Amino acid sequence: MIIVMKSGSPRQEIDLLLTELSGWNVVPELSVGKHKVAIGLIGDTAEIDVRQVQNLSPFIEQVLRIKKPFKRTSLEFRNGEPSEVKVFTPSETITFGQNHPVVVIAGPCSVESEEMIVDTALKVKAAGAKFLRGGAYKPRTSPYAFQGHGESALDWLATAKSVSGLGIITEVMDAAELEIISSVADILQIGARNMQNFSLLKKVGATNKPVFLKRGLSATIEDWLMSAEYILAAGNPNVILCERGIRTFDREYTRNTLDISAIPVLRNLTHLPIAIDPSHATGKSELVTSMALAAIAAGCDSLMVEVHPNPQKALSDGPQSLNFPNFEQFMKEITPLGKFFGRWQEPRYTNSKVTQSQTSLANWKIGVL
Known part of the structure; x- marks a missing residue:
């Protein structure tokens, strides 16, 4: 599961979101791109309601599920941006x-x-x-x-x-x-x-x-x-x-x-x-x-x-x-x-x-x- 933050989201809001997600039995991983910030949720996310995540912060732009078996490797994990x-x-x-x-x-x-x-x-x-x-x-x-x-x-x-x-x-x-x-x-x-x-x-x-x-x-x-x-x-x-x-x-x-x-x-x-x-x-x-x-x-x-x-x-x-x-x-x-x-x-x-x-x-x- 990928959480895409809105452009210009305050770092304080991102940190609060990371703290909240850490208690969800998943590992949140921050990915900072040139244009967007995304948070990848690693673990069993099958039972997590997308709407529930969306309601955690007004700075969340969208929540996406990664259906592929490879998660961190996927293009979605970096919100479509190539890594270096x-x-x-x-x-x-x-x-x-x-x-x-x-x-x-x-x-x-x-x-x-x-x-x-x-x-x-x-x-x-x-x-x-x-x-x-x-x-x-x-x-x-x-x-x-x-x-x-x-x-x-x-x-x-x-x-x-x-x-x-x-x-x-x-x-x-x-x-x-x-x-x-x-x-x-x-x-x-x-x-x-x-x-x-x-x-x-x-x-x-x-x-x-x-x-x-x-x-x-x-x-x-x-x-x-x-x-x-x-x-x-x-x-x-x-x-x-x-x-x-x-x-x-x-x-x-x-x-x-x-x-x-x-x-x-x-x-x-x-x-x-x-x-x-x-x-x-x-x-x-x-x-x-x-x-x-x-x-x-x-x-x-x-x-x-x-x-x-x-x-x-x-x-x-x-x-x-x-x-x-x-x-x-x-x-x-x-x-x-x-x-x-x-x-x-x-x-x-x-x-x-x-x-x-x-x-x-x-x-x-x-x-x-």
């Missing part, structure tokens, strides 16, 4: 959201060495990325495949963060590693295979870290939003939804099927920011740019792209990874469309940035030696 997720990186504050520039996240599937991840961080930053992605712990279909370097990889990510100033996003597979990963990561990624690991969702929900929640391989949109609900219900409102392709009947020509329609569908269902991972969705590097363009046109808020210095020798997901020149070209190709929709931040790519990247890498190598 702010992330404080070493160099700047980045905002994910519908009314902000598209945020590009780039980097390898797995962190393979310190020099490799530092080099990648500097190159993707020079091309315009705002976050570095890289797996320290990797969930793999086969138990014999490369599983990541673990804590060593986290140390290397911390170095890349320090040298480049980029924010870090890496996956949490087990709550046992949550604390050490949180010490390095600016955003915690929940992978597709863990989308319905509810105990893990509760744990990340109890942190202050933004969460990048990938859609499960065979998850419906409602399944996905209910998983996000677990995180919000645990107290963490900073969730970014990521569509990364779902499993369908065609596995020969693409790795998965990218559900572009999920973007406008989610816009009508939830206030949360929406990201697209065209690399995992297609599994082929030559398809990444076209799918990223489609995602921007459909209204996504962020793109996650796999980038590797030498994809042919990557320890995981090489076929879907762009090399450095291809990523620079990718950024150049998506920039005009981002500008067209007013979703681009300047400057993105300049030759001077490449020169600065090369200088930073050289200085880092000197420091290591």
